[in-house]
Each structure stands twice: as structure tokens, then as C-alpha cells.
Amino acid sequence: MLFNSYEFLFFYFPVTFAAFFAIGRYSRSLAALWLFAASLFFYGWWNPAYVSLLIGSILFNFAMGSAISREHQRGRLASAKGLLIAAVSGDLALLGYYKYANFFLSSANQLLGTGWHLEAIILPLGISFFTFTQIAFLVDAYRGEVKERNFIHYGLFVTYFPHLIAGPVLHHKEMMPQFAQAQTYRPHWENVSVGLTIFIIGLFKKTVLADGVAQYATPIFDAATVGQALTLFEAWGGALAYTFQLYFDFSGYSDMAIGLSRMFGVKLPLNFHSPYKATSIVEFWRRWHMTLSRFLRDYLYFALGGNRKGTVRRYVNLMVTMLLGGLWHGAGWTFLVWGGLHGLYLCINHAWTHLANRLWFKPLLPKQLGKLLAWSTTFMAVVIGWVFFRASSFDAALEMLQGMAGLNGIAIPNAIAVRLGNSWQTLTDLGFTTYLGGGSQFIYTWLWIAFLLTVVVAMPNTQQIMNRFEPVLQVHLADERSEIRLMAWLYSALSWKPNGIWALATGVIAGLGVFAMSRISEFLYFQF
Amino acid sequence: MGGANLHKHFIQVFTATFLAACFLGAGLNYLVDPYSLFGTRRIPGFNERKPTASERVRVTKPYMASRAKPRVVIGGNSRPEIGLNPQSVCWKDTDQPVFNTAIPGADVFMQVRYVQHAVESGKARRILFGVDFLDYLVDSKKATGEVDWDRLGRSFDGRLRAGSGIFGMPLSYQQAEDFLSGLFSMVAFGDSIMTVASQRDPLSATRREDGFNPALDYLPIIRNEGQAVLFLQKNAEVRKRLQHDDLGVLDVDSGQSMPLLALRHLLQWAKSRDVEVVLFINPYHSDYLLQIEASGKWKVFEEWKRQLTAAADEYGVPLWDFNAFDPTSTESPPPRDDRQSMLEWYWEPAHYRHELGDLMLAAMLGRSCEMNPNLPHFGVRITPASLQSHLDSLRSDMKQFIDQNPEVLRRLFEPNS
Numbered sequence: 004m005l006f007n008s009y010e011f012l013f014f015y016f017p018v019t020f021a022a023f024f025a026i027g028r029y030s031r032s033l034a035a036l037w038l039f040a041a042s043l044f045f046y047g048w049w050n051p052a053y054v055s056l057l058i059g060s061i062l063f064n065f066a067m068g069s070a071i072s073r074e075h076q077r078g079r080l081a082s083a084k085g086l087l088i089a090a091v092s093g094d095l096a097l098l099g100y101y102k103y104a105n106f107f108l109s110s111a112n113q114l115l116g117t118g119w120h121l122e123a124i125i126l127p128l129g130i131s132f133f134t135f136t137q138i139a140f141l142v143d144a145y146r147g148e149v150k151e152r153n154f155i156h157y158g159l160f161v162t163y164f165p166h167l168i169a170g171p172v173l174h175h176k177e178m179m180p181q182f183a184q185a186q187t188y189r190p191h192w193e194n195v196s197v198g199l200t201i202f203i204i205g206l207f208k209k210t211v212l213a214d215g216v217a218q219y220a221t222p223i224f225d226a227a228t229v230g231q232a233l234t235l236f237e238a239w240g241g242a243l244a245y246t247f248q249l250y251f252d253f254s255g256y257s258d259m260a261i262g263l264s265r266m267f268g269v270k271l272p273l274n275f276h277s278p279y280k281a282t283s284i285v286e287f288w289r290r291w292h293m294t295l296s297r298f299l300r301d302y303l304y305f306a307l308g309g310n311r312k313g314t315v316r317r318y319v320n321l322m323v324t325m326l327l328g329g330l331w332h333g334a335g336w337t338f339l340v341w342g343g344l345h346g347l348y349l350c351i352n353h354a355w356t357h358l359a360n361r362l363w364f365k366p367l368l369p370k371q372l373g374k375l376l377a378w379s380t381t382f383m384a385v386v387i388g389w390v391f392f393r394a395s396s397f398d399a400a401l402e403m404l405q406g407m408a409g410l411n412g413i414a415i416p417n418a419i420a421v422r423l424g425n426s427w428q429t430l431t432d433l434g435f436t437t438y439l440g441g442g443s444q445f446i447y448t449w450l451w452i453a454f455l456l457t458v459v460v461a462m463p464n465t466q467q468i469m470n471r472f473e474p475v476l477q478v479h480l481a482d483e484r485s486e487i488r489l490m491a492w493l494y495s496a497l498s499w500k501p502n503g504i505w506a507l508a509t510g511v512i513a514g515l516g517v518f519a520m521s522r523i524s525e526f527l528y529f530q531f
Numbered sequence: 532m533g534g535a536n537l538h539k540h541f542i543q544v545f546t547a548t549f550l551a552a553c554f555l556g557a558g559l560n561y562l563v564d565p566y567s568l569f570g571t572r573r574i575p576g577f578n579e580r581k582p583t584a585s586e587r588v589r590v591t592k593p594y595m596a597s598r599a600k601p602r603v604v605i606g607g608n609s610r611p612e613i614g615l616n617p618q619s620v621c622w623k624d625t626d627q628p629v630f631n632t633a634i635p636g637a638d639v640f641m642q643v644r645y646v647q648h649a650v651e652s653g654k655a656r657r658i659l660f661g662v663d664f665l666d667y668l669v670d671s672k673k674a675t676g677e678v679d680w681d682r683l684g685r686s687f688d689g690r691l692r693a694g695s696g697i698f699g700m701p702l703s704y705q706q707a708e709d710f711l712s713g714l715f716s717m718v719a720f721g722d723s724i725m726t727v728a729s730q731r732d733p734l735s736a737t738r739r740e741d742g743f744n745p746a747l748d749y750l751p752i753i754r755n756e757g758q759a760v761l762f763l764q765k766n767a768e769v770r771k772r773l774q775h776d777d778l779g780v781l782d783v784d785s786g787q788s789m790p791l792l793a794l795r796h797l798l799q800w801a802k803s804r805d806v807e808v809v810l811f812i813n814p815y816h817s818d819y820l821l822q823i824e825a826s827g828k829w830k831v832f833e834e835w836k837r838q839l840t841a842a843a844d845e846y847g848v849p850l851w852d853f854n855a856f857d858p859t860s861t862e863s864p865p866p867r868d869d870r871q872s873m874l875e876w877y878w879e880p881a882h883y884r885h886e887l888g889d890l891m892l893a894a895m896l897g898r899s900c901e902m903n904p905n906l907p908h909f910g911v912r913i914t915p916a917s918l919q920s921h922l923d924s925l926r927s928d929m930k931q932f933i934d935q936n937p938e939v940l941r942r943l944f945e946p947n948s
Contacts, residue, residue: 192538199545211717421756439764501541510548517549518556521716 004048006259007210007520015045019164020266027188034188035155038267042162046128053127056097057162063093064137065157071141072150087145091138098134101126106334129168131331133161135298140175142302149175156182165264169256171274171294177476178269187268196501197472198265203513204465205258210519213252216455219448220244220393227402228395234414234438238406240448245393246386247455250279253292258465261475272297273466273475279385279459280486282377284348285356287385293479299328318353322346332392337400341391348384378487418442461489468499557714563723566591567738568713570598575730580737582729583722585748588612588738589641590709592632593648593690595742600653601630606646607661609635609744610813610881614888615659617741621892621900628653631742639666639790640683643797648691650806657807659895660797664812664823665772667790667835671779678789745885749878754870761879762864766818766943769881773826780835791838798846809895810843811910812836814853814887817861817932818880821943824929833922840918851895852921853910856928859887863939 004011019041027034047054067090074083101124108119140160143149151157160178161167181187223241227233233241257274264271278291288296304324310317322343329342366373387404394400405411417437420427427435466474499505563578564571566587573579584591596604603626605615610633617629632649634642639662646658669675681688689705702710713719729735736748752761782788801808823832836852843850854860865872876887887909893900894910913921933940 192535192542196538196541196545199542417756417760418752439760439767501537503540503544506541506544507548510545511552513545513549514552514556515717517553518715518717518720521712521718 004045006256006263007206007516009520010048012517012520015041015048016263023267024188024190031185031188032155035159035182038164039155039159039162042159042164042167045164046162046167049128050125056127057133060094060097060133060137061158061161064090064141064161065151065154067093068137068141068144068151068157071144072147075145075147076150083145087141090141094134094138094141098130100124101130103330103334110336132170132172133167135172135295135331136161136175139172139298139302143175149179151175151179163264163269165260165267166271169253169260170292171257171260171272172298173271173294177272181269184268189268191268193472193501194268195266197469197474197499198262198267200262200499200505200509201265201465201469201474202259202262203509203516204468205255205260205262206516207512207519208251208255208258210516212455212458213248213250213255214519216244216251216451217248219444219451220248222444224393224395224399224403227399227406230398230402232411233402233406234411234436235406235409236413236415236445236449238403238411240445240452242386242390242403242407243452243456244448246279246389247452247459249389249393250275250459251455254465261465265474270473270476272477273479275464276466276479276481277459277464277486279382280378280488281381282374282485282487283356283381284345284352284384286485287381288345288349289485290479290481295328295331299324303327318350321349321353325349336397337391337394340397340400341388344388344391348388374484374487412436414438416440416442416445419445460487461493463494463497467494468497471498471500553715556720559723560714560716560719563726565719565722565726566713567595567740568709570594570740573740577730578726580730580735581726582732582735582737583725584738585635585736585744588742589634589637589687590690590713591738592634592645592742593687594709595740596630596632596645596649597652599628599630599649599741601628601649601655602626602653603629603657603659604646604649604653604655605629605631605633605659605661605742606642606649607633607813608637608642608663608666609633610663610883611659611661611888612742612744613746613878614813614883614885615661615743615892616885616888617739617743619885619889619892619900621889621896621898623898626657629741630655631744633661633742635744638793640680640793641687642666643793644684644687644691646797647800650801650804655806657809658797658801659809659811661811661813662794662839664815664832664835665769667780667788667838668778668831669780669782669788669790670775670777671781672777672783674784675782675787675789675792678792743885746878746882753873757865757867757870758873758879759864759867759869762818765879765881766822769819769822770826773822773828778828779831780838791842794839795842795846798842798848801848802846808846808848809851810839810848811851811891811895812839812853814855814860814883814891814909816877816880816883817856817939818864818943820854820856820860820929821933821939822880825944829926833926836913836922837918840913840915844915849895850913851891851910852913853891853894854925855909855911856925856932857909859890859909861932861936863942 004015006012019038023034023038023041026037043054043057046057067086071083071086071090074080074086105124111117112119140149140151144151151160156179159182160173160175163173163178166173220241223233223237224245226237227241254275261271261274272294274293276290276293278287281287281290304320307320307323308316309320312320323346325342325346326339327342329338329340329345332338332341368376387407390403390407391397391400394403413434414436415430415438417439419442420430420435420437423430466479470478561569562571565578565581566584567581568587568591571578603617603622605611605617612631612633612635615631615633617627617631622629630649630653632645634645637645642660646660649655650658684691687705689703690709734747734750734754738744749761780788780791798808823829839850859876862874862876864874875884877883889900889902890906890909892898893902894908894912911917911921
């Protein structure tokens with residue numbers, strides 16, 4: 004079920020919410036069981052057949068986690084480690100089969116000229132998310148940091164519908180205490196108003212902003228797929244439109260998840276903190292899909308040795324982590340290239356910081372100019388990365404990049420050229436040409452881009468808007484140097500309070516968000 | 532007020548505002564009715580023109596037809612939608628209401644289903660059905676097989692059921708969805724505002740209540756960029772559509788095709804209900820006809836006409852062919868920098884103006900239509916007996932035209948020379 008669907012908003016959520024607190028008055032265990040069952044229903048709405056897969060995965064991991072905890076408690080660490088390896092291998096095998104089997108077969112077929120074939124496998128929704136959540140649980144159990152005896156609570160932790168399909172990736176230890184608290188089972192007006200506002204902001208981001216700009220990204224990437232040569236503005240228009248679509252889509256989803264959960268009195272971790280304000284790639288990754296970055300750092304990068312084994316190993320570990328992070332997003336070479344590109348970016352970023360600190364004691368450029376340069380370089384690097392992330396194939400990505408490099412020329416729609424009067428002659432001298440049709444598409448693309456760019460660099464984010472009411476588990480404190488910040492006065496002006504003006508504004512935004520649902524679309528991160 | 536009360540009050544005001552915003556938005560969408568979905572009265576200066584309706588005609592035309600209850604129905608694709616005017620002087624009072632249910636870009640089956648719906652809505656007695664070459668081209672290397680008509684109609688059949696109309700219960704699921712998404716929709720809301728704002732713009736596009744598209748969208752393009760641009764764009768499009776080698780009108784095994792089966796279905800259906808059908812082949816500008824020839828598809832074009840003639844003969848309906856190399860179709864488009872001149876009969880190579888449509892109506896209905904008697908007689912009624920000589924004469928007219936106007940070929944196929 005989609006958060007931005009009528010059945011979710013007007014049927015599923017009100018019923019689940021009301022019944023949870025009604026049952027919670029009599030029995031917390033039954034209320035938790037209700038939420039667990041409702042979450043399974045939420046999952047099954049999409050494909051009932053895969054509910055059994057989800058339940059199987061939960062039973063397996065709960066049993067293995069309990070066994071690991073038991074061995075750990077008895078001091079039998081070798082046996083605990085054996086169980087951990089078996090359990091993680093089981094999880095990865097399941098993920099590997101559903102997500103990567105066809106990719107490996109087709110890659111092998113290409114490389115070896117073989118003709119192996121598997122029936123098309125439908126990717127179970129959210130499998131990457133629920134697998135990672137449970138691997139983290141197993142590792143924490145092995146480390147002795149968690150143990151869980153209550154199957155219902157464990158099942159609820161994994162399936163809890165706000166995060167089940169596209170995260171945030173949760174830690175058992177940050178969720179279970181909240182499910183155990185008595186006050187979680189009693190409704191609180193503050194949780195409802197804060198959660199509702201966060202949800203509405205997320206809904207608006209998804210249905211109005213992300214879906215609004217998507218129509219200017221999709222046709223360009225489709226054209227690249229069929230090998231159509233794209234001119235400079237077309238290619239950049241498509242790449243930038245997608246850059247904003249993805250951010251508002253996924254951060255909108257995360258806001259919705261955080262808001263929904265907050266209405267139940269359960270706080271989730273932050274997943275985005277204005278990533279497009281970042282002035283370095285390292286900072287970008289502290290702000291983009293933060294719970295996945297945290298997972299990859301804690302359970303992969305650190306497991307590989309992190310930065311403890313020398314500089315070279317540190318860079319190798321970074322590359323490996325980012326390559327696997329890329330592959331986590333999808334079974335395809337473009338995702339691998341995207342991950343590799345970001346690994347490279349991070350290595351360059353670290354090397355540059357290392358060098359710059361030794362070579363120049365004082366900044367070479369005036370502070371603001373240096374920051375602007377750092378921001379624009381970071382942003383460009385991210386946009387180029389998204390081209391690989393979105394493109395249907397490596398060739399399509401190259402087609403886009405060729406266009407963005409101006410190799411296919413610079414052209415504007417004829418309808419606009421004829422309105423430029425004498426300035427058109429100057430542009431013609433510079434090598435501009437025209438193409439027929441697409442005038443309004445061109446104008447709307449760039450209006451949307453200008454508008455959304457302003458929003459992402461100037462507006463406070465949801466966490467900042469809601470900062471008085473502890474919207475998330477850990478508050479992200481950004482260093483002022485790590486981001487560009489325009490119109491700083493907006494931050495205090497837009498600090499949310501439960502007053503009439505905010506209620507009116509939120510009501511109108513909710514109306515717009517619901518009205519925009521008439522073009523229902525899935526969240527991009529559902530595919531991962 | 533205590534903390535909890537502040538939050539409670541917030542939720543109350545929020546809920547009231549949210550509901551008010553939804554109902555105000557829906558109310559505006561209903562009153563303006565930007566797509567003519569609800570049939571709200573059109574008020575000049577407020578909502579008479581419908582500039583944003585063009586992309587919604589697949590959704591709205593069935594509802595418009597239900598309200599119009601036509602006696603005569605015009606069907607086909609965008610060519611008759613733009614070319615045949617239900618308010619033409621050619622119609623007699625006894626023909627009215629005439630409804631144009633032609634759907635741009637629709638395949639033949641959809642065109643047929645929309646015609647059937649419009650006929651049933653008004654117990655119409657006559658259908659004018661335009662057939663268009665490109666709509667009948669199929670991959671001749673593929674077999675048609677068993678056509679699953681139910682599946683083909685799944686995306687629109689729900690709105691074609693009887694009882695259409697906002698309160699014309701019972702509503703199908705699709706009808707309810709159409710109305711709710713017309714009311715509670717951000718795009719519709721934006722379009723409502725756009726509709727009201729563009730009422731004073733004489734060049735703003737519209738769709739009339741009788742289903743006709745006056746093609747006003749072309750005017751700003753012609754005024755700003757010149758009609759030559761429209762020709763360039765459409766010629767490029769047609770060239771692309773015709774470039775596949777395997778295009779034909781019949782499939783590889785059964786000697787049939789889905790579009791022809793759909794057409795026969797219409798003819799059979801109309802015959803069983805005693806509804807008169809007039810079939811007509813849309814006129815094309817000579818540019819278009821020369822593209823067919825240049826793509827090597829002229830034989831396919833002739834085969835298509837043979838198939839149409841056979842089908843028309845089988846069901847006893849007249850078939851008119853409006854393809855010709857005559858003064859109407861051979862006007863040259865103005866030069867690229869000319870933003871004033873306009874052709875008399877065509878918008879661009881594929882779409883004729885309703886002035887030409889009036890000549891067609893005069894021929895098909897056998898009426899004078901208060902026209903200048905000096906205007907050329909337009910259109911040929913073809914029968915199995917006259918078909919071959921008609922095809923021969925069109926081919927020889929084309930050859931003669933090419934011989935006498937070599938510059939046209941240069942303009943079409945060597946545009947940069």
C-alpha cells in the first residue's frame with residue numbers, strides 16, 4: 004500500500020490508528036499484536052504471496068538471534084560466531100536470489116557467452132530494507148548489545164509499517180525500548196499534531212514537488228534510452244529534474260514514515276538533513292539516506308577495518324563499501340558505477356582535505372566564494388552520479404553525459420528563439436541552434452528547477468521546522484561550514500508551533516498534497 | 532491553554548481547514564469544469580473556453596456525448612475532430628444535435644467504441660466515420676491471432692456504460708474515479724484557474740460542447756513561428772511513422788488486421804441497428820501523400836483502399852475518398868520567416884481545416900451548404916467497380932504534380948538545400 008493512496012489515508016491508517024489505541028487501553032501485548040498484523044496486511048496489499056516470505060524471514064532471524072544471544076550469554080563466542088555467519092549467509096542468500104540472481108546470470112551470459120536462464124523473479128518489496136534491519140539485529144545480538152525474547156515485539160520491529168518498505172533502516176536497540184514503554188499505547192495530542200505535520204510536509208514533498216517535477220525528467224531519460232542525441236539544456240534539464248525528483252520523493256517518503264510513526268508515539272531516526280546544501284561529498288553522505296550510511300559504516304566499513312589499517316586500506320575500504328552500497332540499490336552495472344563514482348569522490352575528498360591541511364594554512368579564497376565553489380562542485384558531482392543511478396543502461400547514461408558536456412550542441416525551442424528578437428542573433432553566433440516543439444516543456448522544466456533549487460538551498464528542512472518538538476531520535480547538528488545557507492532568517496520564521504496560523508497553513512498544504520494524489524505514483528525507493 | 536489543549540486545538544483547526552480547502556477546490560473545479568466533464572453551464576468570460584481540455588478528451592467525450600444525445604455522430608481520430616464541424620451550415624435542423632466524438636491519437640477500436648457509445652446515448656441514426664491510413668498500418672510480419680477485445684477496452688469501457696452523467700446512476704467504478712479525480716485534483720485545480728484566466732485570450736484553445744476542436748492551438752504557433760514550422764514538424768513525424776519496412780494493412784497469416792476487424796465490427800453493429808454509416812478517407816495535403824510515395828508505401832496505401840472498398844461494399848455503406856492533387860491539397864506552405872500567411876485549407880499536412888470539412892460534408896450529405904458554386908467539386912465516392920480507375924487516376928495525378936513541381940520535392944526531402 005502506498006502512503007500517498009486514498010485507501011491508505013482514508014481507510015487503512017485511521018482504522019489501524021484508532022484500533023491500536025482502543026486495544027492499547029486494555030492490553031499492550033494485544034495492541035502490539037494488532038500493529039504487527041496490520042503491518043503484515045499493509046505489506047500483503049501489494050502481493051499477498053510474499054507475506055509468507057516476510058514471515059519466514061522474521062521467524063528465521065528471530066530464532067537465530069535468540070540462539071546467538073543464548074550462546075553469547077553462555078560465553079560460547081565461537082559457537083555464536085558460527086551461528087551469526089550462518090544466519091547472515093541465509094539472509095544474504097535470500098536477498099541474492101530475489102535481487103541479484105538474474106543480474107549475475109545475465110552478466111555471466113554476457114561474459115562467458117552462455118545461455119543460462121531463470122524465470123523472471125519479482126522482487127519482494129522492501130526486501131533490501133528488512134534484510135538489512137535484521138542483519139543489524141543479528142550482529143548486535145552477537146556483540147551482546149541486544150536480546151529479544153518477545154516474538155511479537157520483534158515481528159513488530161521488523162514489519163512496523165511506517166518503515167517496512169523503504170526505511171529508515173532501524174536499529175533494534177533504538178526501537179524496542181519505545182515499543183516497551185507504556186505511554187506508547189496511549190494517544191497524545193502532541194504526538195498526533197507533530198506527527199501529522201511531519202507527514203503532511205512529506206506528502207506535499209512527494210505528491211506536489213517530486214511528482215510535479217518527475218514529468219520533466221522521465222521523457223529525457225527515456226529519450227537517452229533509445230539513443231536520441233540530447234542537447235545541452237535538454238540533458239541538464241532532465242538530470243537536474245531527476246536530482247530534485249529523487250530527493251523530494253525519498254525525503255518525502257522518510258518524512259511520511261517519521262510522521263506516521265510519531266502519531267503512534269514512536270520516534271524514528273532522521274534519514275535526510277538537507278543533503279543538497281552540503282559543501283563536500285563527505286558531508287553529503289552524512290546527510291543523504293543517513294540510516295543506510297550508518298548501516299554501511301557500522302556493519303561494513305568498520306567490519307572491513309575502517310581507517311584503522313592505514314591510508315591505503317582506508318581508501319580501499321571506502322571503495323568497497325560504496326560499490327556494495329551501489330549494488331544494494333539495484334542489480335545493475337549502472338548502480339555499481341554510481342557507487343564506484345561516489346567511492347572515488349569520497350577518496351578524492353579525503354585526500355584533498357589531507358593535502359589542503361598540509362599545503363595551505365589559510366584558505367586561498369574568500370570564505371563565501373570558497374564555500375560557493377565547494378557547494379557547486381559537490382552538487383555537480385552528485386548530479387553526475389544521479390545520471391548513472393537513473394539511466395536504464397550504461398549507454399543511456401553516456402548519452403546523457405554527452406549531452407550535458409555539450410557534445411550534441413546547444414539548442415533551444417524555436418518558439419522561444421523567435422521571441423528573443425535581436426539577442427537570438429548573438430546566441431546563433433555562439434553556436435546555438437533551434438528545435439521544433441517543446442517550448443512549454445522547456446520553460447516549465449527550468450522554472451521547476453529554479454524553484455526547487457531555491458527550496459533545497461534556502462528552506463529549513465523538516466527536522467529544523469519541527470525542532471521544538473524533537474521530531475526524530477537523534478538531532479543532526481550541522482557545522483555551519485559544512486553547508487551553504489541562504490536566507491537564514493527563514494529558519495526561525497518557519498519554526499513550527501501548534502498555533503492557528505500553522506494549523507491553517509498545514510491544512511492548506513494537506514489539501515494540496517491530497518489533491519495532487521490524483522496522479523498516483525510509486526516511491527522511487529520501493530524498487531530497492 | 533495547556534500544552535495538550537494547544538495541540539488538540541491545532542488538530543481541530545487543521546481538520547477544518549483541510550476539509551474546507553478540499554471542498555473549496557472541488558467546488559471551483561465543478562463550477563469552472565475545465566474539461567467539460569460535469570457539463571456545468573458555460574458562461575462567457577468565465578468558463579466558456581476550455582484551453583486545458585485537449586488532453587482529457589478520452590475521459591470527457593463519453594460524458595459529453597451522454598449529455599448531447601446526438602442524432603448524428605462523427606467519429607475517427609484528430610483529423611475529423613478538427614475538420615468536421617457539428618455547427619456547419621451543411622447540417623439541417625433535423626440533423627441536430629450533431630456530436631463529434633472523434634478522439635485524437637486513438638486506435639480504431641477505441642474510435643469505434645466511442646462512436647457506439649455516442650450513438651447509443653442519443654439513439655442517433657447516422658454516423659460519419661473518418662478512416663485514416665496510419666491508424667490501419669500493422670506489422671505485416673506478425674499474426675493478428677485471436678483479438679481480446681475486452682482487454683483492449685479495459686482502459687475506457689467503464690466510462691462507456693449507459694447511465695453516464697454525474698448523477699446518472701449507477702456509476703461504474705471508472706466513472707466514479709473520473710468524477711472524483713476531476714473534483715479533487717491539483718492538476719484540475721490549476722487548469723480551472725488557467726481556464727478562467729485565459730477567457731479573454733482570443734487565441735486560447737478550446738473544445739466545444741459538441742465535441743468539435745476548432746484547432747485554435749495552431750494560431751499562436753502560426754503567429755509566432757509561422758505555418759512553415761507546423762509543416763516541418765508534421766512532415767518529420769510522418770516520415771518517421773512510415774519508415775518501418777514491415778508496415779502493411781494485413782497480417783501475415785489471416786489476411787486480416789485488428790483495425791480492419793474493428794471497422795467491420797462497427798459496420799456490422801450499425802447495420803444490425805439500422806444506423807446509416809458514411810465512411811470517408813480523410814483528405815491529406817500533397818506533402819503527406821508525397822511522403823507515402825517516398826516511403827515506398829503507396830502500394831500499401833492502395834491496398835488499404837481496396838480493403839476499405841470491400842468492407843464498405845459488404846455492408847452496403849458509401850465510401851468517400853478525399854485524397855486528391857487539386858488546388859485544395861497543393862497549396863504551398865508559406866516561407867519560414869512568414870508569420871502572417873495561412874493556407875486556406877490545411878493547418879499542416881495531416882490536418883485539414885473545417886472549411887475543407889464543409890466541402891466534404893457537402894459531398895457526403897449531397898447538399899449545397901450555401902457555398903460558392905465556383906468551388907471545386909470535392910471527393911469521389913468509390914465502389915468496387917470504380918476503384919481501380921480511381922487509384923490509377925490519383926497515381927497519375929501525383930506523377931503529373933511531381934513533374935510539374937520539382938521544387939516541392941526539394942523542399943520536402945532536401946530542406947537544407
